[in-house]
Amino acid sequence: MIIAIPVDQKTLESNVYMSFGRAPYFLIYDVETKESTFIDNSAAASTGGAGIKAAQTIVDNKAAALLTPRLGANAAGVLKSAEIKIYKTTAASAKDNIDAFVAGKLSLLDEIHAGFRERGSN
């Protein structure tokens, strides 16, 4: 099973990024092989719709679950269409969250925010 986590830096010890769409990197982690890959989030600098594009990246990397502290409505829409499960991170580091996930200690993220879309200002 492949899981994805938004991260600050390209290490397993990295902190989970505070939000999803504009995270600098994603950690793509294979729970079975314990193989980790870090990918640049091409959506981070988007004019708009970063969550949608970032979610597309997660879908394209064949993740079955996303571990994130928060998530916007549009990104959630993409992930749900792809039947990707969304879990809420609890610890600071990516590694600790992976351990918690494997141990079955993470719960599903039930709070989806409305997003941070520009509001006619640009």
Next chain:
Amino acid sequence: MRIAVLSGKGGTGKTLVTVNLAAVSQESVYMDCDVEEPNGHLFFKPEGVLVEEVSVKVPEVKDELCNGCRKCVDFCNFNALAYVQNKLIVFDEVCHSCGGCILVCPEKALTEKERAIGQIQKGVSDQVSIYTGILNTGEASGVPIVKRLLAEESPEITKPIFIDCPPGSACITMESIKDADYCILVAEPTLFGVHNLNMVYELVRLLDRPFGVVLNKCLDGENPAEKFCLEKNIKILGRIPFENELGILNSDAEIVANKNSRYREMFDSLLSTVIKEVSYAATPDS
């Protein structure tokens, strides 16, 4: 004659100035382009209001024609499209209606459909025609509504059009002043007010619109906005005092020029100054 009233932030007195100028003109049009929070109608209380929906075009996909090439997904600068499990998803609210996805689709799988984003209300209050633009909550851009509002009257119309602009200096303000014959910048007498004045000052210079400043909320003593105008050699069109009576009338949604002769004189004089300035601006090399 199109007179646009703008300021770098909300609450400086755009609506106060626009509403009262429209009211003291014999016959005029008041256009509320502040589509996120239009409030000029509260003062005019227009009658016989007609409502027109404003919609934009967004793409609609014919799933049976889509081959999943993702050219549209890659093209969209606003990421309004995603391709998931062999299906294209369109995020209508993120779409900026550029039509690019439809052009790049090699399979002609995308067509346009209408999506309502707000409305225009047209009514009358004495001799003033009141046009109000209203953007639905949550929409990304009110520019299409402003375009529709401005298209309501031909530029050759003889009666003056007073345009109450949205605050700030972003796209929607640019759209609102694009065809203005003259811009009135409303400023507050604080350092923060100067910062906001500078934003719209730079904008009207960039767009090469003739302009002048109305100093609002004037008190005795130093006025940083006035100082800014003197330094930059900007025409000061008028001064509005910071007064209890004016504040109370205005917050009761009264048109101050209709309630107090002193305020009527003030806005009459501002109007004639503005009309003079517009005629100078219209004469080349003057």
